[in-house]
Amino acid sequence: MKVREGGGWVLCADMAISLLESVDAFVFDCDGVIWKGDQLIDGVAETLSMLRSKSKAIVFVTNNSTKSRAQYAAKFISLGIPVSQDEIFSSSFAAAMYLKSIQFRTDNKVYVIGGEGILEELRLAGFTALGGPEDAKKTVELSENRFFEHDKTVGAVVVGLDQYINLYKLQYATLCIRENPGCLFIATNRDAVGNMTALQEWPGAGCMVSAVCGSTEKEPIVVGKPSTFLMDFLLKKFNTDTSRMCMIGDRLDTDILFGQRAGCKTLLVLSGVTTLSKLLDPANSIHPDVYTDKVSDLLELLGP
């Protein structure tokens, strides 16, 4: 067992045993941890089964807002991993729960830059949502007398990952935030990039969120990781202390920071966006407790 300078400890058998003993609940990120795009990462299903067999609680907390919890549950099941919907906490759900937590008026509408998952969670929570996929193909021609109408009853704009980002959506969101009095600007998350496909990283929600920051000169309320907004929901679910929880993720600035802010143990896996050299770079100031290549190293070190 040896420390790598600045990077935290490399996971070894002793440490894996000690982690299992000191943790009641494992909180997993999904992209880059459980899967890449639509491909399950090797050994994940078996590792999750092992943890469940040892009576560990498991939840999934993902910044990817394109899906609702129900859509995530379907994806897990299609990949052969049994989960229930209430083990899934997505940033789309977080956006809806944030609005509920501040008693956002249901006669105000919510404009969405992002995927169907956000709209579905907002509607499930009783809100009226506009935008999202239905504005994907809309174009604007900047002719002289073009006047862009927007709904004056929009009281919040939620921005997440949107592969169909366009000027129509950006103008709609900008007008709501700049012109509707008190309109909130909520970001599901600000991940710079993510593995939207297995082979490559793509601009993440941080791209679309920053675009709206650029046009509105406002900063958003972030509800996904590293914001600890969702932690209250996890605590209610687990009935344990955060010190007996372990956050497992592939991103330093969201997963590991989220875990640290909440007081959890943190395990970085190198199967996603963070490379070893990035972790060990002196410019990096976020250090997990432990790191390893992939989730299934736990299984390998602990046995089935």
Add this chain to the structure above:
Amino acid sequence: MKVREGGGWVLCADMAISLLESVDAFVFDCDGVIWKGDQLIDGVAETLSMLRSKSKAIVFVTNNSTKSRAQYAAKFISLGIPVSQDEIFSSSFAAAMYLKSIQFRTDNKVYVIGGEGILEELRLAGFTALGGPEDAKKTVELSENRFFEHDKTVGAVVVGLDQYINLYKLQYATLCIRENPGCLFIATNRDAVGNMTALQEWPGAGCMVSAVCGSTEKEPIVVGKPSTFLMDFLLKKFNTDTSRMCMIGDRLDTDILFGQRAGCKTLLVLSGVTTLSKLLDPANSIHPDVYTDKVSDLLELLGP
């Protein structure tokens, strides 16, 4: 003559006379000063004629990068204002001149998020430019084995106002900046919004530039206002001291700041994006020397 708290002086006849006496060269912003969208602002043509008749030098410095200098000259002439191309300094031109100033290798390519004007200026300066309008209609489907190819010889990405912003362009720019060693990230400007049509403001280049900041976690080199990069070109042209130049613009954070940083006199007009209440807002820290409603107030106060 009275001062408005924090806002600078209101232009009056005495001050207009003193401005005319102490200034050899007037530097005009275009959008919100000369025109709004494609509509000339009342009295502009006559005011410019009056200044020229008094042997004042005139140039136009615009952050709007969608047009090249030649395209701007054509727009001026179509609106009945005689100009020569070398009186026009656009941020598209600034981007090309910046690359020339650093001796950017002409065997490296430049990827553009923005309009035809940037491509035209880059090509006139001898560079090979990709992207821009030809990528306007391109889409990407995030299928599992999709691999997005990008040109490894791109050594600079230039981002300006782009009404056809889409994921294709954002991914292209992001890959170049993140993966091509030493690739530069240049912003024509970072205006949050602008009067792209006469009736309304729209997201400005600041929106597209911030989107790329969000996905790359890098900050750009800004070549348009308030950067004073273009000032060397103006000084060569005018052969006068910046203290004998007056910047006339409608934006505090670009025009007035540019003028102040360069040591020019500054005149804010309220015919564009800055309202009187924004100017006088205690949160505003940028104060012009003088302000007035519109350019033609100069003509009214001075006579023809």
